[in-house]
Amino acid sequence: MNRYATEVLESLKRKYPWEEEFIQSVTEVVGSLSEVLDQNPNYKKNAILERLVEPDRTISFKVPWRDNQGNVQINNGYRVEFNNVLGPYKGGLRFHASVTLSTLKFLGFEQIFKNSLTGLLLGGGKGGSDFNPRNRTDGEIENFCQSFMMEMFRHLGPNKDVPAGDVGVGGREIGYLFGAYRRLKGSFDGVLTGKGAGWGGSILRPEATGYGATYFLKEMMDTRKDSIDGKTVAVSGFGNVCWGVVKKVNELGGRVVTLSGPDGYIYDPEGIRGEKVDYLLDMRISGRDQVADYANKFKVEFRRGKRPWEVKCDVAMPCAIQNEMDEHDAANLIKNGTKYIVEGANLPLTLGAMKKVAEAGIMYAPGKASNAGGVACSGFEMSQDALFTKWSGAQVDEALKNVMKNIHTQCYEASKEFNRPNDYVFGANVAGFRRVANAMLDQGIN
Numbered sequence: 001m002n003r004y005a006t007e008v009l010e011s012l013k014r015k016y017p018w019e020e021e022f023i024q025s026v027t028e029v030v031g032s033l034s035e036v037l038d039q040n041p042n043y044k045k046n047a048i049l050e051r052l053v054e055p056d057r058t059i060s061f062k063v064p065w066r067d068n069q070g071n072v073q074i075n076n077g078y079r080v081e082f083n084n085v086l087g088p089y090k091g092g093l094r095f096h097a098s099v100t101l102s103t104l105k106f107l108g109f110e111q112i113f114k115n116s117l118t119g120l121l122l123g124g125g126k127g128g129s130d131f132n133p134r135n136r137t138d139g140e141i142e143n144f145c146q147s148f149m150m151e152m153f154r155h156l157g158p159n160k161d162v163p164a165g166d167v168g169v170g171g172r173e174i175g176y177l178f179g180a181y182r183r184l185k186g187s188f189d190g191v192l193t194g195k196g197a198g199w200g201g202s203i204l205r206p207e208a209t210g211y212g213a214t215y216f217l218k219e220m221m222d223t224r225k226d227s228i229d230g231k232t233v234a235v236s237g238f239g240n241v242c243w244g245v246v247k248k249v250n251e252l253g254g255r256v257v258t259l260s261g262p263d264g265y266i267y268d269p270e271g272i273r274g275e276k277v278d279y280l281l282d283m284r285i286s287g288r289d290q291v292a293d294y295a296n297k298f299k300v301e302f303r304r305g306k307r308p309w310e311v312k313c314d315v316a317m318p319c320a321i322q323n324e325m326d327e328h329d330a331a332n333l334i335k336n337g338t339k340y341i342v343e344g345a346n347l348p349l350t351l352g353a354m355k356k357v358a359e360a361g362i363m364y365a366p367g368k369a370s371n372a373g374g375v376a377c378s379g380f381e382m383s384q385d386a387l388f389t390k391w392s393g394a395q396v397d398e399a400l401k402n403v404m405k406n407i408h409t410q411c412y413e414a415s416k417e418f419n420r421p422n423d424y425v426f427g428a429n430v431a432g433f434r435r436v437a438n439a440m441l442d443q444g445i446n
Contacts, residue, residue, distance in 0.1 A: 001031055001034055002037045005033055011050075012026060022109065024347070029433070060077070062077070063077045067143075073144075077129045078129065079152060080108040080125055081155070084124075087115075088123055090378065091127070092165055093129075094127075095167070095168035095173065096128070099130045104126045104128060110124075113432030114369070114371070116433075119403065127152070129144075152181075153181050156191045158385070162193060164378045169194075170194075174192055174195055190384075194206075194378065203392065207243065208377035209344060210241045210243060211247070211400060212404045213245060215248070215404040216370040216404050217342045221340070228249060229252060230253060232315070234315070236345075237261075237344070237345070239319070256271060257269055258311055259308075264291065268294075279294065309325055310336075311336075312336040315339070316341045322347045323350050326350045326353050329353060333362070334356065344370070365428075366428050372407055376404075380400075412424075414427040
């Protein structure tokens with residue numbers, strides 16, 4: 001690693017030793033930048049890395065709310081506004097018991113480069129709470145969202161900070177959050193994305209991340225004159241991203257054979273098609289987190305407490321959560337002849353798994369490139385809101401396809417430029433970093 005990058009990384013480790021996910025994310029990015037930093041000494045001269053790894057601001061607050069029994073509950077709320085050199089802060093809100101500031105800093109840091117790769121005018125940020133909406137009633141979730149927005153609204157704006165959904169924040173939560181924002185501000189601003197299609201939302205937004213990841217997979221396969229048609233695909237999760245992947249893989253002739261949840265995973269060798277896709281949507285909307293329900297309904301195999309990476313597949317698409325695939329999982333995929341790994345979640349592979357996959361020569365797409373379809377569609381939604389107009393589903397899908405093709409081209413060309421062909425991790429980090437870093441140079445120290 002370049003000396004400058006090493007110094008910044010070691011300084012960060014000393015400063016925030018408890019923020020493991022954030023350190024992991026920074027390590028993954030700066031580990032790719034040595035040649036770029038050597039090429040342009042202005043990056044070090046202007047302390048670009050030091051400025052990039054520190055958020056512009058971190059907002060932390062309590063969220064008091066009342067449950068159905070009349071008891072007052074307290075959760076923690078956060079918003080990490082990381083970098084707005086390319087546009088308003090953009091990144092989802094995550095409601096999950098595992099949320100910490102370290103989690104949100106890692107997600108916000110990743111978001112900077114993901115948003116950069118889209119080519120749209122979007123900065124990077126992330127937010128959320130350790131509130132878990134699962135097993136809560138609609139009324140309790142509404143109470144929480146309104147309390148959360150009581151603090152957040154003062155930090156948001158269509159040209160300032162535009163959150164979206166993420167884990168635990170779907171259309172229901174976005175609706176409650178937007179309703180609270182609209183009342184507090186007294187105006188209808190395009191300040192949240194993932195809104196209902198009838199009141200400012202973009203058609204296909206729920207499917208967009210999964211669709212985009214599948215389009216990226218298609219572009220990767222095209223470089224090998226390969227095709228999704230006839231391929232077996234293992235997928236984790238069962239939320240929006242997984243749902244989008246299943247739909248698009250089916251459309252392109254592939255076969256998704258796994259889903260997973262906190263309880264384990266199902267193996268459906270015939271493929272998740274037809275009424276099974278509809279049932280997946282029912283599971284997602286209902287808030288159930290037991291994929292065993294799917295196994296019981298369709299009489300397929302359920303493997304409790306395990307992850308789907310032991311299943312023989314051509315393509316693996318982790319779509320659940322960070323660090324869900326470790327070295328052991330990667331070894332299983334390698335042993336079973338998997339040719340492609342495409343991240344639908346954010347940083348689902350551990351650093352050890354990434355290394356193993358790279359050494360095995362598997363074509364591997366990092367989330368900052370392959371799962372950018374969601375934020376790209378959010379960018380389309382922001383454009384529509386700004387113009388008080390609405391795109392058709394066909395327009396959104398075509399625009400999404402073009403963005404993902406362009407992201408693939410950037411990654412592919414950057415890897416070739418530095419004689420690292422097909423190294424999509426390297427290509428994504430370099431291409432994403434250079435656009436942000438050059439904008440920071442252009443705009444001075446701020």
